[in-house]
Amino acid sequence: xxxxxxxxxxxxxxxxxxxxxxxxxxxxxxxxxxxxxxxxxxxxxxxxxxxxxxxxxxxxxxxxxxxxxxxxxxxxxxxxxxxxxxxxxxxxxxxxxxxxxxxxxxxxxxxxxxxxxxxxxxxxxxxxxxxxxxxxxxxxxxxxxxxxxxxxxxxxxxxxxxxxxxxxxxxxxxxxxxx
Amino acid sequence: xxxxxxxxxxxxxxxxxxxxxxxxxxxxxxxxxxxxxxxxxxxxxxxxxxxxxxxxxxxxxxxxxxxxxxxxxxxxxxxxxxxxxxxxxxxxxxxxxxxxxxxxxxxxxxxxxxxxxxxxxxxxxxxxxxxxxxxxxxxxxxxxxxxxxxxxxxxxxxxxxxxxxxxxxxxxxxxxxxx
Numbered sequence: 001x002x003x004x005x006x007x008x009x010x011x012x013x014x015x016x017x018x019x020x021x022x023x024x025x026x027x028x029x030x031x032x033x034x035x036x037x038x039x040x041x042x043x044x045x046x047x048x049x050x051x052x053x054x055x056x057x058x059x060x061x062x063x064x065x066x067x068x069x070x071x072x073x074x075x076x077x078x079x080x081x082x083x084x085x086x087x088x089x090x091x092x093x094x095x096x097x098x099x100x101x102x103x104x105x106x107x108x109x110x111x112x113x114x115x116x117x118x119x120x121x122x123x124x125x126x127x128x129x130x131x132x133x134x135x136x137x138x139x140x141x142x143x144x145x146x147x148x149x150x151x152x153x154x155x156x157x158x159x160x161x162x163x164x165x166x167x168x169x170x171x172x173x174x175x176x177x178x179x
Numbered sequence: 180x181x182x183x184x185x186x187x188x189x190x191x192x193x194x195x196x197x198x199x200x201x202x203x204x205x206x207x208x209x210x211x212x213x214x215x216x217x218x219x220x221x222x223x224x225x226x227x228x229x230x231x232x233x234x235x236x237x238x239x240x241x242x243x244x245x246x247x248x249x250x251x252x253x254x255x256x257x258x259x260x261x262x263x264x265x266x267x268x269x270x271x272x273x274x275x276x277x278x279x280x281x282x283x284x285x286x287x288x289x290x291x292x293x294x295x296x297x298x299x300x301x302x303x304x305x306x307x308x309x310x311x312x313x314x315x316x317x318x319x320x321x322x323x324x325x326x327x328x329x330x331x332x333x334x335x336x337x338x339x340x341x342x343x344x345x346x347x348x349x350x351x352x353x354x355x356x357x358x
Contacts, residue, residue: 004321004323005242005243005321005323006243006250007243007245009245015195016194016202019216019218020218020295020296021218021220021296023194023195023202028245030319030321031243031321032255032321034318034319036319037198038245039197039198039199039200040245040246041216041220041296041297043296046295060352062184063184064184064185064186064210065291065295066186066188066205066207066217066219066221067217067220067289067291067295067296067297069300069310071184071185074294077295079295092314106358109336109347111343111347112244112246112251112343113292114246114292114293114299114344115221115228115244115246115247115251115253115342115343116244116246117222117246118220118246118297119246119247120293139213140213140215142183142184142211144184155277163291163294164290164291164292164294165287165290165291165292165344165348166344167303167343168189168288168290168348169344169347169348169351172348172351172355173351175355176354176355177357179358
């Protein structure tokens with residue numbers, strides 16, 4: 001990394017510690033020597049699962065997202081527990097939200113969702129060797145499974161029913177794999 | 180939307196108002212009638228630009244991201260000013276960060292980056308009709324332009340130099356367009 005692109009932490013103000021996220025305001029020394037402020041959200045990280053059934057449908061879960069004030073359909077996903085292995089978390093979340101057991105999870109990608117203000121890192125897996133398991137969601141989690149074709153998924157992007165980065169990445173990935 | 184997937188707001192606690200983000204803790208009524216808490220980050224929204232030059236290179240900007248404590252290469256992007264048209268914002272940000280003027284901006288997608296806790300919506304455009312303009316970054320913004328081939332971009336994903344959702348979506352989009 002070039003020296004030019006670095007910001008040294010001068011002071012951290014821990015503004016908020018929540019159930020899911022923490023927020024800090026950091027005083028930093030900018031690359032030009034001036035001081036600046038950065039608002040930083042800490043998040044434990046998450047997994048998301050691309051799961052396509054034998055009948056060539058992608059498994060999505062519809063869920064009300066309070067931040068958006070609407071329900072959207074997303075690929076199955078969930079937060080990492082402290083110290084949890086992402087692959088095991090992916091298997092756990094897929095089964096809990098959809099009732100699908102996946103014996104095999106292939107690592108597809110990992111990405112930061114909002115590098116401008118948050119450290120949330122999402123690990124994306126592709127599920128394989130599917131069998132039937134048991135749905136079991138968290139007590140404050142309400143999801144509805146829907147299985148969609150590629151055409152249906154692309155239409156749901158147009159209507160805004162699919163509207164988040166990880167799911168749109170997954171649909172694009174699926175389309176590319178089919179080509 | 181099915182009645183089942185809705186969370187009614189009972190109370191909003193405005194925890195923090197920052198330069199870029201605001202944070203609220205909301206008491207909500209869950210679909211089963213129980214109460215829950217949601218941590219919600221408000222963000223003004225952003226634009227991001229897929230810009231491929233005549234020599235078939237994608238234009239990226241390298242930037243230190245305090246939340247990640249590393250520099251990563253991203254497609255040119257920036258926050259929306261209050262009331263700003265996303266297309267004009269995309270043209271403005273592309274020129275400010277890279278010195279490229281784009282007479283034409285095609286809407287490619289829009290997505291929420293972290294629907295679990297934030298309302299940040301990113302509008303993704305593809306730039307066309309390119310000409311030379313003038314670099315002019317914000318006073319607390321330090322970026323380094325790099326132009327990369329598709330192979331280079333794919334390698335940078337492997338090494339973690341490209342590591343965020345919008346840029347990985349953009350690289351996948353570019354690869355799909357080339358097929």
